[in-house]
Amino acid sequence: MDVKLKAILEKLYSEMNSLDKVKRDPVSFPHKFEKEEDIEISSFVSACFAFGKVDKILETLEKIFSTMDYSPHLYLKSSSYRDIKRDFSGFVYRFVDEESVSDFLFGLSDIVRNGGLYNLVSDNIFDTAENIYKEIFSYSKNPSALKKSNLLCDIRKRSACKRLNLFFRWMVRKDNVDFGLWQRKIKPDKLIIPLDTHILRIAGRLGLTKNKNSSLKTAIDITESLKFFDENDPVKYDFSLCHTGIQGICNADVEKAKCNVCYLKEFCIEGKIKANKFNGGF
Numbered sequence: 001m002d003v004k005l006k007a008i009l010e011k012l013y014s015e016m017n018s019l020d021k022v023k024r025d026p027v028s029f030p031h032k033f034e035k036e037e038d039i040e041i042s043s044f045v046s047a048c049f050a051f052g053k054v055d056k057i058l059e060t061l062e063k064i065f066s067t068m069d070y071s072p073h074l075y076l077k078s079s080s081y082r083d084i085k086r087d088f089s090g091f092v093y094r095f096v097d098e099e100s101v102s103d104f105l106f107g108l109s110d111i112v113r114n115g116g117l118y119n120l121v122s123d124n125i126f127d128t129a130e131n132i133y134k135e136i137f138s139y140s141k142n143p144s145a146l147k148k149s150n151l152l153c154d155i156r157k158r159s160a161c162k163r164l165n166l167f168f169r170w171m172v173r174k175d176n177v178d179f180g181l182w183q184r185k186i187k188p189d190k191l192i193i194p195l196d197t198h199i200l201r202i203a204g205r206l207g208l209t210k211n212k213n214s215s216l217k218t219a220i221d222i223t224e225s226l227k228f229f230d231e232n233d234p235v236k237y238d239f240s241l242c243h244t245g246i247q248g249i250c251n252a253d254v255e256k257a258k259c260n261v262c263y264l265k266e267f268c269i270e271g272k273i274k275a276n277k278f279n280g281g282f
């Protein structure tokens with residue numbers, strides 16, 4: 001383990017581990033709620049819609065939660081399929097239409113009426129994340145409406161399941177960004193990093209993985225590399241690394257001005273190679 005890189009990752013983590021930093025992140029929505037039941041269900045909805053451009057995600061989540069009158073648990077508990085279909089009539093976000101969002105929310109309403117998502121998790125604190133995910137989201141257990149929706153990933157197909165892993169991070173880890181509501185059942189070292197384009201790119205540049213594709217295997221590979229820096233809580237670095245990309249510091253094209261202010265520059269493989277082409281490098 002490179003102690004200097006660990007120090008930099010920790011510095012980045014500390015700077016980003018603040019409520020001020022969540023504004024341009026889907027996790028900002030569950031932070032608007034106080035009751036645990038609202039935080040849990042709004043986290044699941046927010047994580048499932050965490051695809052596409054940040055501004056569009058936030059706009060879509062605002063639409064969803066305002067339609068629920070900012071009481072997602074009560075709304076889901078008391079709404080029939082007909083109510084949901086009526087309230088979300090005309091809804092479109094990328095590949096999700098009114099039919100799909102209604103199936104998704106009605107499936108969740110079934111779970112809410114049966115005690116919530118947490119109740120689906122057995123005391124599997126020593127199990128692997130993959131097995132826990134399969135158990136909770138095994139298609140045999142899910143209500144049929146949720147199965148029909150195109151918003152869930154299928155971990156059996158070895159997909160990285162970024163949105164599901166994001167939801168688990170929020171529920172299992174506890175700091176200023178993540179809620180830690182499920183700490184009693186799942187330990188943070190069982191989490192897998194939510195692998196998106198930012199994490200794939202930055203992890204590659206830092207040499208945390210050699211894989212180039214967004215598969216579950218790559219997500220596990222990056223998580224295992226991060227265990228060298230914190231074996232009990234490797235996914236703690238996700239938010240700060242991901243926001244290095246979201247905030248436009250680390251983009252697909254390496255830019256000297258941005259690399260010069262990037263904490264990671266000393267350890268960034270691609271940044272260093274490209275820097276040799278710049279005058280004076282770093």
Ligand code: SF4
Pocket residue numbers: 202205249250251254255258259260262263264265266268269270271
């Ligand atoms: S040094 Fe440049 S390329 Fe490397 S992580 Fe930082 S911003 Fe990205």
